[in-house]
Amino acid sequence: MTFAARARDAIGNHQLHVALDRTTAQFGLRRSAAIATLDQFDAVRNQARAAKMQVLRTLGESLQEFERQLLASGARVHWAQTGEEANQIVVDIALKAGVRRVAKSKSMVSEETHLNGALERAGVTVIETDLGEYIVQLGNDRPSHIIAPIVHLTREQVGRLMQEKLAVPYTDDTQTLARYARERLREEFLQADMGLTGANFGVVENGTICLVTNEGNGRMVTTLPRIHVAMMGIEKLVPTMADLDRFLKLLARSATGQKLTTYTTLIRGPKRGGDDCGPEELHVVLIDNGRSQMLAGEIAEILGCIRCGACLNACPVYRTVGGHAYGDTYPGPVGAIVTPGLRGLDKHAELPGASSLCGACRDVCPVRLDIPRMLLALRHQAVEQTPQPLALRVGLKAFAHLASRPRLYRTAMSWVRRFLRSRASDGWIHDAPGMASGWTRFRELRAPAAQSFEAQWRARAATKSRT
């Protein structure tokens, strides 16, 4: 199914529009209010951007230093070239340690690698503990927003889902719905043998893994189970703690409009000698899965993305079609770049086209990523990679020939003008012929003026010089 087909479905889905309208606009307003509470927002953005680009330029060295620091803190480090390799590493850790139940905090990269399926096939039970992801799992659904996975559902839909799956009384009161989830998930936290998380940031200078959550599930899964596995893309590094401080200032403001997420957890290795709690083993899985490929080309900059979701909320296309239309883990403007980058442009050549290039994404990006530039670069590559239809190739060549010969061009255009005017009624063309019919399918085309601009200009100049 193509993006266009999925987008058409989404546009016809009334529930989706109710849900998207209720949320994306809110997100944008909250973000604006939150960045007003930060002095020199743009200076902080510039510094954050510089830090990320520095990490990318020195990614090999940065990763090796990060690894050294992790090992020194007692963590174990694994490297995975592909999503399947990453999943296999996690499955192996689980099987080796006799893990039966995994409690997961929200992790985009584990969505990207389809970890849950791999664990379940190995006989390990996986429970999502972020409220949104838990509801996604209950409904066998897919997340549709980077930070608000069920932005596509209304509270009524959530109420009916819980009624059906958990055998609880129907309600559309969000407080009660959250309590249902809390009660069920509390048991899971206590029973899980392994906690699985992503990583919001990895600090190169000291091997700190930073996790932010609002619900506290991220703390639960890194505190109660005896093993903690953190999966992270190789690009998630920041150089220093001072950089981390800046990114934390930007992330929550851009994502949810908070000054800081409720829980900011900094992890350095597994449980230590005198500690009462914490995992005995900490595993960090560093995942490439297409990232080094992206780093090699025009879209390297997108690896600076901190997954705040601000560009989704700002994007007129996302706000109309929602996250599922993008067809993969990462939706919105960032997804239109990352998905072709991770999965191959040949399979997702149309995604970079899912943008009006209005630039709203670039304006809100906390790392000032030039998303429109990268979308254009991908469009360019897509055109070069795919054989274009004969009519288009010949047509463009003919047009180039015409356009570089002024006399011929003027003659041709006067014929076109005459032809189009002959088809117009009341100054509008309602039904263009041939390949141009696509234009008039949903709108009308203004009929051209009787004379070309050039001719009118010349006539005007002549009149002026006479007076």
Place this chain on the structure above:
Amino acid sequence: MARPRRDEEPHVSDARAEILAKIERAVRTGRIPGGEPHGAPAAAKTAGDSTLSNADRFILEARALGVEVFVEWSAEAVRERLALLTSGKRVLAWHPNRLPYKAGDALPGAVSGAASKVEQARADVGVTGCHGAIAETGSLALIEGSGCSRTVSLLPPVHVALVRRADLIATMGEFFTARADAMAQSANCTFVTGPSRTADIELSLTIGVHGPGKVVVILGP
């Protein structure tokens, strides 16, 4: 130089070498924009009334998050307040010698982080001190260590934190610098900024999902 120890499974180190080689090639061709020179001093401060003291700022920010703040002027008053808040409740607390104001005296029968998970999960109130109180965000910094279990601020539905004036610090950045050594000694440092919350269902704010739904600060002398 000795090579760093890592998992010996062959596919793991193969993957490592492959990835690093790919990165080395990639950075030569990739379009990675320059930025402003890195390492410029952090200019980031939270906007707002800079004339406020750290204490006032902390109270203002914490209350805005829905944290209940009591200000007490003596150790005795802190203990009395704590006794009021915890009387008749099952209490999970940091070890008495890690709590300021001899607050352990006000918590007879409190369970510690060394108890079983299930027993800890039954507590009604968790009582902690703190290692820092960040004024600009109203956050409590809690560094894991002997007697300072993070389960105390996580499992019970109510978290009571005892904050000394000396714990107040303006920003998280300053805390990172000032407490760098203590953080390096610990496996976990958590910043608690208000009660547990979610907005996953239609962005409607819901308090108390997995962590405490109520956070109380007693700011002592």
